[in-house]
Amino acid sequence: xxxxxxxxxxxxxxxxxxxxxxxxxxxxxxxxxxxxxxxxxxxxxxxxxxxxxxxxxxxxxxxxxxxxxxxxxxxxxxxxxxxxxxxxxxxxxxxxxxxxxxxxxxxxxxxxxxxxxxxxxxxx
Numbered sequence: 001x002x003x004x005x006x007x008x009x010x011x012x013x014x015x016x017x018x019x020x021x022x023x024x025x026x027x028x029x030x031x032x033x034x035x036x037x038x039x040x041x042x043x044x045x046x047x048x049x050x051x052x053x054x055x056x057x058x059x060x061x062x063x064x065x066x067x068x069x070x071x072x073x074x075x076x077x078x079x080x081x082x083x084x085x086x087x088x089x090x091x092x093x094x095x096x097x098x099x100x101x102x103x104x105x106x107x108x109x110x111x112x113x114x115x116x117x118x119x120x121x122x123x124x
Contacts, residue, residue, distance in 0.1 A: 003054050006085070006105070008063035008084065008085065008086050008089070009086075010086075010089070013085040013115070014089075014090060014093065017090075017093045017094070017097065018074075018093060019096060021070075021093060021096050021097045021100060022074075022076055024070070024097060024101050024104055025067050025068075025071055025074065025096075025100050026071045026099065027100075027104050027107075028063050028064070028067035028104060028107070029063060029064055029101060030069060031057075031062075031067075031104075031107050035111070036058050036060075036063075037109075039058065039111055040058045040071075043058075043114050046118065050113075050114055051110075051113040051114060051117065053106070053109070053110040053113055054110045054111065054113045054114055056110070057106075057107050057110035057111065058110075063107065066103045069099075070096055070099055070100040070103065071095040073092065073095065073099060074092065074096040074098075074100075076092050077089040077092040077093060090091065092108070106123035
């Protein structure tokens with residue numbers, strides 16, 4: 001930290017973390033329009049019933065809702081109590097990254113569940 005930087009300002013490493021959080025959140029917002037429409041048609045063509053997690057993840061509101069939730073958590077770093085200390089702001093960035101990556105992984109798992117179910121039926 002140099003002499004011109006206040007103790008509550010982010011360093012370059014903090015901003016890199018913010019970019020990573022932003023990318024993870026953007027994936028949640030673009031999850032439905034980019035891939036789920038194709039996946040929904042493919043899973044319907046295969047026949048059978050979709051697992052519950054897959055059926056929920058293919059809803060058009062699922063990705064944007066979770067993306068908005070993660071954005072809300074990430075935005076807490078600019079609220080007064082968190083803004084006063086750098087350690088609290090960093091805690092929010094790390095927590096929002098962990099939550100966004102968890103939901104990203106959940107979305108990917110939801111898309112693979114029908115494939116896993118089909119592999120059991122085929123006997124693979």
